[in-house]
């Protein structure tokens with residue numbers, strides 16, 4: 175198994191465990207907070223065990239494990255978010271579980287940056303990965319559609335949407351939003367106000383593999399396996415609208431002077 179296949183396999187395995195946990199609840203009563211905690215633990219344990227078995231020499235940075243910072247001197251670091259969109263995962267409305275949550279598995283290598291990644295959307299039975307051939311998507315049309323957070327509303331992002339006369343499309347999970355850019359459901363994902371390396375590493379790896387543009391909102395490249403865990407903002411968009419999205423973000427940054 176190469177790194178791309180391993181990332182995919184891990185994301186699918188953890189996704190299976192997460193689906194099984196919800197299946198056990200079925201239509202029954204449940205405590206969302208307890209389910210979230212169980213789910214984080216279950217997916218983390220699947221990923222940690224599989225990485226220990228298949229990539230024993232590599233370091234791991236996970237949302238669900240302590241960061242002992244040994245990763246900083248290592249050449250290969252798996253950056254994983256066992257369950258992204260935790261709130262959505264634990265939400266059942268009118269008898270139906272939400273499907274906008276994901277498992278993120280990325281590999282960072284020294285000198286190469288993000289070299290492999292997979293984003294599984296288990297409840298949608300979909301996997302996006304650097305192991306797959308990218309699918310070309312057509313150029314965006316106006317009005318642009320922009321993926322925004324359901325649960326972390328941002329005045330900054332709202333202002334960018336206003337600048338672009340764009341339509342917001344709310345959904346859970348950074349991975350689901352970035353993959354919505356890849357599959358053409360939306361044209362861009364713009365986020366500001368806080369996030370961590372594991373929230374965007376796999377989504378950015380896959381989005382880049384599929385030809386999408388990615389950067390921080392100030393235009394800087396997004397860097398991973400930095401000491402600082404925070405990657406508070408990002409843009410993922412179709413390359414044809416990179417300039418207009420970056421210009422709208424810049425106007426918003428200048429107009430506001432500071433982030434919300």
Ligand SMILES: Nc1ncnc2c1ncn2[C@@H]1O[C@H](COP(=O)(O)O)[C@@H](OP(=O)(O)O)[C@H]1O
Nearest residue numbers: 257258259260323326346347348367368369373
């Ligand atoms: N302002 C913020 N500060 C910290 N984390 C944030 C954030 N906004 C979003 N996130 C994280 O980014 C992921 C996607 O969020 P959203 O669905 O709101 O877009 C979630 O990860 P987790 O579900 O792994 O906690 C969420 O916690």
Ligand SMILES: [Mg+2]
Nearest residue numbers: 255258259373
């Ligand atoms: Mg996350």
